Amino acid sequence: MTDTQGHAPPVVRLPAGRLRGVFEGGVAAFKGVPYAAPPVGDLRWRVARPHPGWSGTRDATSYGPSSPQMFVEGGDPVLGGHGLPPFDDDCLTLNVWTPDPGGAGRPVLVWIHGGGFVSGSGSLPVYSGETFARDGDLVVVTLNYRLGPLGYLSFGDGAAAEDGPANFWLTDQLAALRWVHDNIAHFGGDPDSVTVAGQSGGALSTAALAGHPEAQKLFGRAILQSPPFGLHIPTRAEYRQRVDAYLRFAGVKDAGELRRLPWTRLVEAAGGLFAHTTRWGYWPTPFLPVRDDLTLFRHPAQALLHGAATGIDVLVGWTREEANFGFALDAGYAESTRDQVLDRIAKTFGEGPAADVYAEYARARPGGRPVGVLMDLITDELFRVPCVELAEARAALGRPVWAYQFDLPAPVYGGRLAAAHCLELPFVFDNFGSWAHAPLVEGIDPVMREGLARSMHQAWIAFARTGDPNHAGMPAWEPYRTGARTTMRFGSAVHPVDDLAGRARRLHARRAPASE
CATH class of the missing domain: 3.40.50.1820 (Alpha/Beta hydrolase fold, catalytic domain)
Known part of the structure; x- marks a missing residue:
């Protein structure tokens, strides 16, 4: 099969398996590429884990599902409707645009979408990397990560080692950066020339990554568009009240029961927390990053002022x-x-x-x-x-x-x-x-x-x-x-x-x- 210009579909071979993409606007696109294991079942509210790979050639011509989230049919009066569904727990995929999969040494731009920690998607056409790849001779990556209750809930107080990190969204983004470092050369990109960019919640994510000891070694430039740095970023103890309130809205006692609920019910309960936490004159943020001292050590606004991140x-x-x-x-x-x-x-x-x-x-x-x-x-x-x-x-x-x-x-x-x-x-x-x-x-x-x-x-x-x-x-x-x-x-x-x-x-x- 060829495209309208007679080109054979682009194919790349990764350690995880082969990918077949599509040519769009003069660049090659590979969409819906898994960068971590599906965070479903027992892997809900667990650190993102490596994807096991696949056999044969995986089709990479369409976007993967977006993280489950609240959605207004027809859209809102500012951004309108943009066909966001489908949603699914199995959402840890990314998309790559490259001028030439067979090339080498191109700078890489990784885009992290915003959405108040509850909405958005790297699968939206408004974030297509086509223009940056074509106009800038860049390799561009966008990604989906866990949002709302799936990404911003944690259930321990941090006192026990098994509690693990509180920011599963951040472990997703870190896994995506690892994937870029290990795989982007197969798309013509330079893993040592990476810029991470984001807007709103995605900009705060970018700053948080700059403060992570491993992540900060994986990129050298950061673009922060409208980061909401004025937010108070709670400790685990401060955030526990929100977690407990969410459990009440979901009608369960603990994370074990919550793991057995369908994601549709999780999103419904998120609506309850939204109403519970809204204050007059403040931007509504029912879910927040947490300073857990494992993935997030300080307020993201401070991350770029300390240690290696200053570089x-x-x-x-x-x-x-x-x-x-x-x-x-x-x-x-x-x-x-x-x-x-x-x-x-x-x-x-x-x-x-x-x-x-x-x-x-x-x-x-x-x-x-x-x-x-x-x-x-x-x-x-x-x-x-x-x-x-x-x-x-x-x-x-x-x-x-x-x-x-x-x-x-x-x-x-x-x-x-x-x-x-x-x-x-x-x-x-x-x-x-x-x-x-x-x-x-x-x-x-x-x-x-x-x-x-x-x-x-x-x-x-x-x-x-x-x-x-x-x-x-x-x-x-x-x-x-x-x-x-x-x-x-x-x-x-x-x-x-x-x-x-x-x-x-x-x-x-x-x-x-x-x-x-």
Whole structure:
């Protein structure tokens, strides 16, 4: 069998067995490749284990199932519907795109999807590695990993050796990086030139991997898009309350009983935990990474500031109105009062400074309503300020870090989404054709869209190839330094700004001491 251009299907031989892929857009794609044993039955809530391999030639022309998760039929008003199912426990697969399976030495880009630790998939067409492989001469890998209750529950307190790690999602990602190191040369990639990139929860994952003693040896560059570094990352003891609440919602007493439930029931119980943990004015995160001192030793925001991880090159950024993604279309938040927002500010800054902080935010939005102040507070607290603090700390160490802010607003819904969380993704991948389902991108001027996508896409390619995002198609982008806090603004114009987030950085220096 051949493709429409008469090419025979690409075939690679791995230690685990042979794979037959497909040509797409001028590159070879291998999809649904297992990188670990299926985490089913007794392997639920166990560390990811090596895959035993297969006999004969395995078909690798279609994506593997996504991790089981809550799903709204028809999609949501921001991202729309994108045909996410099928779901299955047996979800530990990855996908590879390569310009030439018979080549050698190409830099490798590994993409980790986000989704608030409960949703998303490396099997989504919006994350296809085709554009990066073709335009950047890269080998690209995307992956599925365990989400929600399957990836973010653990049942021991860490006191006994048999308790093992708490972050099964992280053991999945580590297994995928091992697989890349051991196998990517068979696809023309260089295992010693690996960039790990991710957005939102995937960016936090990338930072967590940088803090893992084994994982940090498997890649040399990290791209962190909108990492929610403002999240509190609990200890095992702190997280135990959520685990116990989940067991109640599932109607079981322990992990043994839970292992016997179908995944559909696990997802239903996750909905109960979602409602149980939601707090007004906070991004909902029913499941969280856990500092277990086995897989995660410190907050991921700190991981790139210690030991060998300081040698990893870092590109980090955020969108100007991150929080609008989750709150701006919610009628309940639209009617927020000044007193409600003051109370929310007080939880971060304390009662005393709350009124002054409110006034400072309001001055930045003349005529703005309380909901606008709240959106800026959440954006700063969860995303922008912790990203800037990482850049500041890296700069103080003299380690490479490039910072950016995505500024182009979405026209849809009367502009209420603005430059929301996730909006930079189609620009980074330069694949708007795959985003036709998403209201988020409707109405963006095509000429502006193409120019901005070209700038960002090529910057990400340059960074993946060299550790430096500069290219001929955009202004010079200097690293972030304490003396010149250069931040690249990606919007209707692309240009560097000194200390772009300075107001937020100075304001949040006044916040109350953190609890962790």
